[in-house]
Amino acid sequence: xxxxxxxxEALIAELQKNIREAFAVFDHETNNTVDVREIGxxxxxxxxxxxxxxxxEMLAEVEEEEPTGYIQLDKFLPMMTKVLIExxxxxxxxxxxxxxFEVLDQNxxxxxxxxxxxxxxxxxxxxxxxxxxxxxxSAAVDPDKNIILYKDxxxxxxxxxx
Numbered sequence: 001x002x003x004x005x006x007x008x009e010a011l012i013a014e015l016q017k018n019i020r021e022a023f024a025v026f027d028h029e030t031n032n033t034v035d036v037r038e039i040g041x042x043x044x045x046x047x048x049x050x051x052x053x054x055x056x057e058m059l060a061e062v063e064e065e066e067p068t069g070y071i072q073l074d075k076f077l078p079m080m081t082k083v084l085i086e087x088x089x090x091x092x093x094x095x096x097x098x099x100x101f102e103v104l105d106q107n108x109x110x111x112x113x114x115x116x117x118x119x120x121x122x123x124x125x126x127x128x129x130x131x132x133x134x135x136x137x138s139a140a141v142d143p144d145k146n147i148i149l150y151k152d153x154x155x156x157x158x159x160x161x162x
Contacts, residue, residue, distance in 0.1 A: 015084045016077060022046055023073050032073040036063070039071055046080065048089035052126055058083070094158040101150035111147040 022045050024030075026038040034042065039062075040055050050058065062075040083089065104120055105112055112120075114137055121128040121136070128136070139156065140148045 012081060012085070015081055018046060019077055019080045019084070020073070023076060027073070033070040034073075034076075036067075036069050036071050039076070042076075043080070043083075043089075046084065047091065048083060049091045050089040054089060091158070094154050097157055098151060098154040101154060105150065110151065111142075111145075111149050113147055114141060117148055 022042045023032075023034060025045075026034040026042060036059060039059060040050075043050060043055065043058065058079065059071070062071050062079050064072070064075075101112065102108070104116070117137070117140065118133055121133050137148075140150075140153045142149050142152075
């Protein structure tokens with residue numbers, strides 16, 4: 001029983017160390033605060049992939065009663081520790097991502113055009129911003145063929161388990 005407790009405490013200590021390190025990267029003034037706009041990047045760097053709606057819920061949990069535009073480490077740390085312990089917002093495995101692309105590829109060509117992908121990213125589900133689309137296309141488009149070979153892109157999108 002004591003071994004289990006020690007293992008749990010060690011796990012929590014390791015998670016909190018990783019959270020503090022990720023937070024510190026964006027704590028430019030070293031005052032244990034980061035710009036609220038950086039929280040999504042911090043959370044994703046810790047291996048979590050929340051939707052924008054889920055990210056807003058997380059922010060609501062850690063924001064001050066009067067929003068300042070900054071998030072305090074002492075509020076972020078317990079929330080993020082709980083998220084990591086509960087293994088919430090896990091990334092999708094490669095086969096699931098690949099199946100999603102295959103559904104979009106109605107003619108089973110093995111690729112999508114830039115126009116097709118842009119249409120799906122803006123008209124279905126949670127719409128991407130123009131910046132997100134450009135970022136995705138810059139990573140996804142095969143420069144020689146000017147198409148998205150989604151099998152290769154799905155492998156590239158896969159996040160290793162934290």
